[in-house]
Amino acid sequence: MKCRRFTERPSEREILYSDKVKQLIQELPNRGKLEAATHTSRVENPVCGDITQLYFRVENDSVVESRFQTYGCPAAIAASAAVTLLCRDHSVKECLELTTDTLLKYLGGLPAHKLHGAELAIDALRSALRPS
Amino acid sequence: MQVYLDNNATTPLDPEVVEEMLKHFRDDFGNASSIHSYGQRARAAVEEARQKVAALIGAQPREIVFTSGGTEADNTALRGIATWHRKKGNHIITNTIEHPAVLRTCQQLEKEGFQVTYVPVDNQGIVRLEDLRKAIKPQTILISVMHVNNEVGTIQPVDEIARIARENKILFHTDAVQSVGKIKVDVKALRVDLLTLSGHKIHGPKGVGALYVRQGTRMNPLLYGGSHERNRRAGTENVPGIVGLGKACELAAGCLDDFQGRVRFLRDKLETEILRRIPDIVLNGNPNFRAPHVSNITFRYIEGEGLLVSLDFKGIAVSTGAACSSGSVEPSHVLTAMGRNSELASGAIRFSLSRMNIEKEVDYLLETLPGIIDRMREMSPLYRAAK
Ligand SMILES: Cc1ncc(COP(=O)(O)O)c(C=O)c1O
Numbered sequence: 001m002k003c004r005r006f007t008e009r010p011s012e013r014e015i016l017y018s019d020k021v022k023q024l025i026q027e028l029p030n031r032g033k034l035e036a037a038t039h040t041s042r043v044e045n046p047v048c049g050d051i052t053q054l055y056f057r058v059e060n061d062s063v064v065e066s067r068f069q070t071y072g073c074p075a076a077i078a079a080s081a082a083v084t085l086l087c088r089d090h091s092v093k094e095c096l097e098l099t100t101d102t103l104l105k106y107l108g109g110l111p112a113h114k115l116h117g118a119e120l121a122i123d124a125l126r127s128a129l130r131p132s
Numbered sequence: 133m134q135v136y137l138d139n140n141a142t143t144p145l146d147p148e149v150v151e152e153m154l155k156h157f158r159d160d161f162g163n164a165s166s167i168h169s170y171g172q173r174a175r176a177a178v179e180e181a182r183q184k185v186a187a188l189i190g191a192q193p194r195e196i197v198f199t200s201g202g203t204e205a206d207n208t209a210l211r212g213i214a215t216w217h218r219k220k221g222n223h224i225i226t227n228t229i230e231h232p233a234v235l236r237t238c239q240q241l242e243k244e245g246f247q248v249t250y251v252p253v254d255n256q257g258i259v260r261l262e263d264l265r266k267a268i269k270p271q272t273i274l275i276s277v278m279h280v281n282n283e284v285g286t287i288q289p290v291d292e293i294a295r296i297a298r299e300n301k302i303l304f305h306t307d308a309v310q311s312v313g314k315i316k317v318d319v320k321a322l323r324v325d326l327l328t329l330s331g332h333k334i335h336g337p338k339g340v341g342a343l344y345v346r347q348g349t350r351m352n353p354l355l356y357g358g359s360h361e362r363n364r365r366a367g368t369e370n371v372p373g374i375v376g377l378g379k380a381c382e383l384a385a386g387c388l389d390d391f392q393g394r395v396r397f398l399r400d401k402l403e404t405e406i407l408r409r410i411p412d413i414v415l416n417g418n419p420n421f422r423a424p425h426v427s428n429i430t431f432r433y434i435e436g437e438g439l440l441v442s443l444d445f446k447g448i449a450v451s452t453g454a455a456c457s458s459g460s461v462e463p464s465h466v467l468t469a470m471g472r473n474s475e476l477a478s479g480a481i482r483f484s485l486s487r488m489n490i491e492k493e494v495d496y497l498l499e500t501l502p503g504i505i506d507r508m509r510e511m512s513p514l515y516r517a518a519k
Contacts, residue, residue, distance in 0.1 A: 068511070070512070
C-alpha cells in the first residue's frame with residue numbers, strides 16, 4: 001500500500017485553537033482601556049467586523065504599559081492580548097519589528113481561516129507605534 | 133466539572149442503546165435480506181425497531197423508512213416528492229430558518245428548474261402564515277416547514293400549516309429532528325405527509341434516522357439499488373444503527389414527561405438566573421412557543437466564539453450563533469432571518485439540554501458565566517463605547 005503523506009501533523013489539523021490561545025482567552029491579560037496611554041490605535045477588519053484597540057504608554061522609548069480591547073473571534077482576541085505581552089519592556093523600534101510570523105509562533109499557530117486575527121493585531125500595533 | 137449543554141448538536145448515547153447495538157455489532161451480524169436464520173434475526177431486529185419508531189410518533193410501522201440520518205431523510209422528502217410530482221407543478225414553499233439539509237436541497241432544486249419560495253419568519257422565529265398562504269400557487273406541490281428550530285427552539289404551527297397544505301392539495305413535510313422525543317409528536321394529530329427524525333439527537337447513534345411517509349404518498353427514492361425499505365431506500369440496512377434508533381425511540385417515549393417537567397425546569401432556571409445575574413442580554417426565540425430544552429441568549433458587546441472557548445476551558449460545552457471563517461463573519465441565518473443585526477447574532481449562545489443533565493450542572497454554569505462575561509466585556513471596545 002502506498003504510504004500516506006501528511007502535509008501537517010494530524011494533531012495540528014484537528015485542533016482548532018492551541019493551548020496558548022485558549023489560555024489567553026481564559027485570562028485576557030492586559031484587557032481594558034489604558035487612560036495614561038501615549039500611543040493608541042483602533043483598527044477594524046471591514047470584512048468580518050473585528051475591532052482591535054491597542055494602548056501603549058511609552059517612556060524613554062520603551063513600552064512600559066500596554067493594554068488592548070478587542071471585539072471579535074478568539075484568534076483576534078488572543079493575538080491582540082499577545083501583542084500587548086510581547087511589546088512590554090521593548091523599545092518602539094523592536095515592537096515595530098514584530099512580525100505576524102513571530103506572533104503566530106508565540107500563539108502556537110492559528111487555524112488557517114483565522115490568520116486574519118494575527119494580521120489585525122499587527123496592523124493595530126504598527127498603526128499605534130509608527131512614527132507620525 | 134464537565135457540563136454538556138450542546139444537546140441540539142448531538143446527545144450522549146444512552147447506555148441501554150449502546151448495549152442493544154453491541155449485540156448486533158458482535159453477534160447478530162446477518163444481512164436482513166438473507167433468508168437463513170442469520171438474516172431472519174437481523175430482519176426481526178429491524179422490524180422491531182421500526183415498530184418502536186412508529187410508536188413514538190403515532191405512525192404505522194410500514195410508514196417508516198430508515199435512512200442514514202436527518203439529512204438524508206430531508207433530501208429524500210424534498211427531492212423524492214419534487215421529482216415525482218414535477219408534471220403537476222414545480223413550485224415548493226419552505227422558509228428562511230430551515231436547517232441547511234432543507235435549505236441547500238431547495239437551492240439545488242432551484243438549479244434544476246424548480247421554483248422555491250422562502251417564506252420569512254417574525255422576530256421570534258415563527259413562520260408567518262399569511263405569507264405562507266400568499267405564496268401558494270397552482271403549481272405548488274410541496275410545503276416544508278420544520279417543527280422545532282435547532283438554533284432557537286421555536287415551535288412552528290405545523291398542524292395549521294398542514295391544514296393549509298391539505299386544503300390546497302399540497303403535500304407537507306416537516307423536519308422534526310429537534311422535536312421528536314422532546315415534545316409530543318403525533319403524525320396523525322399533526323396530519324403531516326412526511327416527517328424527518330434523527331437518532332443522534334435523542335441519545336441514539338449518529339448516521340441513522342428515519343423518514344415517515346404517510347401511506348399512499350407517491351414519491352421517488354433518493355438512492356437506487358436493491359429493493360430494501362419497500363423500494364423507498366436502497367442499501368443493506370444498518371442493523372446496529374437501526375436497532376439503536378429503535379431503542380432510543382422506545383426510551384424517549386417514556387421520557388416525554390421528564391422533558392416537560394425536569395428538563396423544562398432546568399432550562400427555565402438557567403434562563404431566569406442568567407437574566408437576573410447578567411445585564412445587557414437579549415433572549416432569542418418565542419418564549420411561549422418553544423421546546424423545553426433550548427435557550428438562545430445574546431450577550432451584548434461580545435462575540436460568541438470567545439465566550440464559547442472560555443466556557444470550554446471551564447468544562448462547559450455550548451454553541452454559538454456565528455462562525456467567523458475566511459475573514460468574514462457568517463452570522464446565523466436563523467438569527468439574521470429573525471431581524472437580529474450582526475452584533476446581536478454574533479453574541480448569541482445556544483444552551484441545549486437533555487434528559488441527562490442535572491441541576492448541579494446548571495448551577496455550575498450559573499456560577500461560572502457571570503465572571504467570564506464581565507471579563508470579556510471589560511475587554512470589548514463596544515462595551516465602553518455603549519456605556
Ligand atoms: C433541524 C435539523 N434537521 C436536520 C439535521 C440533520 O440531521 P443528521 O445530523 O442526522 O443528518 C439536524 C441536525 O444537525 C437538525 O438539527
